[in-house]
Amino acid sequence: MKKFYITTPVYYVNDVPHIGHTYTTIAADVLARWHRELGEEVFFLTGTDEHGAKIETKAKEMKLEPKQYADKIADAFKEAWQELNISHDGFLRTTGEAHIKAVQKALRFMHDKGDIYLSKYEGLYCRGCEQYKSERDLIDGMCQDHKIAPEKMSEECYTFKLSKYQDELLEKIKNDELQILPLNRKNEIVSFYEKEGLADVSFSRKNVNWGIPIPWDKSHTVYVWADAFLNYLTGLGWDGATPFNKGGKGDLKFWPPSVQLMSKDILRVHATIWPAMLLSLGLPLPKKIFIHGYFQVNGQKMGKSLGNAIAPSDLIKKYGVDAARYLIMGATAFGHDGDISWEKFNDKYNADLANGLGNLAARVSNLLETNKIGLDLEVGSDKKLIKKYAENMQAFKFDEALKILWEKLRAGDTVLSD
Numbered sequence: 001m002k003k004f005y006i007t008t009p010v011y012y013v014n015d016v017p018h019i020g021h022t023y024t025t026i027a028a029d030v031l032a033r034w035h036r037e038l039g040e041e042v043f044f045l046t047g048t049d050e051h052g053a054k055i056e057t058k059a060k061e062m063k064l065e066p067k068q069y070a071d072k073i074a075d076a077f078k079e080a081w082q083e084l085n086i087s088h089d090g091f092l093r094t095t096g097e098a099h100i101k102a103v104q105k106a107l108r109f110m111h112d113k114g115d116i117y118l119s120k121y122e123g124l125y126c127r128g129c130e131q132y133k134s135e136r137d138l139i140d141g142m143c144q145d146h147k148i149a150p151e152k153m154s155e156e157c158y159t160f161k162l163s164k165y166q167d168e169l170l171e172k173i174k175n176d177e178l179q180i181l182p183l184n185r186k187n188e189i190v191s192f193y194e195k196e197g198l199a200d201v202s203f204s205r206k207n208v209n210w211g212i213p214i215p216w217d218k219s220h221t222v223y224v225w226a227d228a229f230l231n232y233l234t235g236l237g238w239d240g241a242t243p244f245n246k247g248g249k250g251d252l253k254f255w256p257p258s259v260q261l262m263s264k265d266i267l268r269v270h271a272t273i274w275p276a277m278l279l280s281l282g283l284p285l286p287k288k289i290f291i292h293g294y295f296q297v298n299g300q301k302m303g304k305s306l307g308n309a310i311a312p313s314d315l316i317k318k319y320g321v322d323a324a325r326y327l328i329m330g331a332t333a334f335g336h337d338g339d340i341s342w343e344k345f346n347d348k349y350n351a352d353l354a355n356g357l358g359n360l361a362a363r364v365s366n367l368l369e370t371n372k373i374g375l376d377l378e379v380g381s382d383k384k385l386i387k388k389y390a391e392n393m394q395a396f397k398f399d400e401a402l403k404i405l406w407e408k409l410r411a412g413d414t415v416l417s418d
């Protein structure tokens, strides 16, 4: 049976679920359901990323232990996905015992291989990103995402030989062995490889307690990204053995991912560090990475501090689950940035669902009732239409697929009006 493995990122528990998480997750759900419909064997993984200094600080603010705090937010994500009728097969938490053990085993393998070495790192560190920044990443000396000036830091750390995999990865990205979609995103990444290139990256922290201890040196913890990436493997039950131990613990029949969905802010790490780790571990790369856009509200960046955020739970309250899912997925062409607002949601709800689909359904059911006739639905009779629809779904063109359905619905309306 054909297999389909789809992932969302593990969401960082520094925040409760917002519309960005929701967008990625609903899109993954749409694809998972579509591939199940095609008769494929599907595994759909999501989860939460729970380590790092930022989480430790957040927990302290709320007078909780980091794990207690993470439990609370992980529950909020689980509830949100239940409310939105998300059909995930797995929910991986990076604080789970099996995940921690597998991460340690994997890092030890990379260390023994010589891909992780001890060095001293000096650089500009943004506490918001929990990442060292290059001068190029900064505007007026500030992190673009956090509007704070990174601090000069120097520390002893275990470093991953990312540079070693530069040529091999660039080749695989160029020839679509690791396909990055849409095409403009692939071009961005190729140009990053060619112009800046891959520098070795720190894989451990000495001053962060809330993390997975480096197995051969417990005074360090694993860099959050290195920890988080491996969820895509541990979420399938991988125990850190490499190459995959056939018949051992962990059913890895789904590896590698058919598609990994994410927003553009985490593309670069997913197109560099993540596949390089897989090469180091001797494991196959994901087939596709698909990057979707961001939402703005009336042309403005959305944010809690700006007071213009649209909470997924409010959308559900107002329109119901299915309509909320429809409105989020229909807000923009998948892969492009979009502009949303309550007004736009209202307009679309009324035009498409209340007047369009709702009206047609009401007219049909009236007709059936007054004439006391049953409905003989011939599902999938229009082969050409189905093919066109499938092609669009395969190409992540949800808006085009929807257009086909609307054409059909409008045709139905015309028949009834004659």
Ligand SMILES: [Zn+2]
Binding pocket: 126, 127, 128, 129, 130, 143, 144, 145, 146, 147
């Ligand atoms: Zn930052």
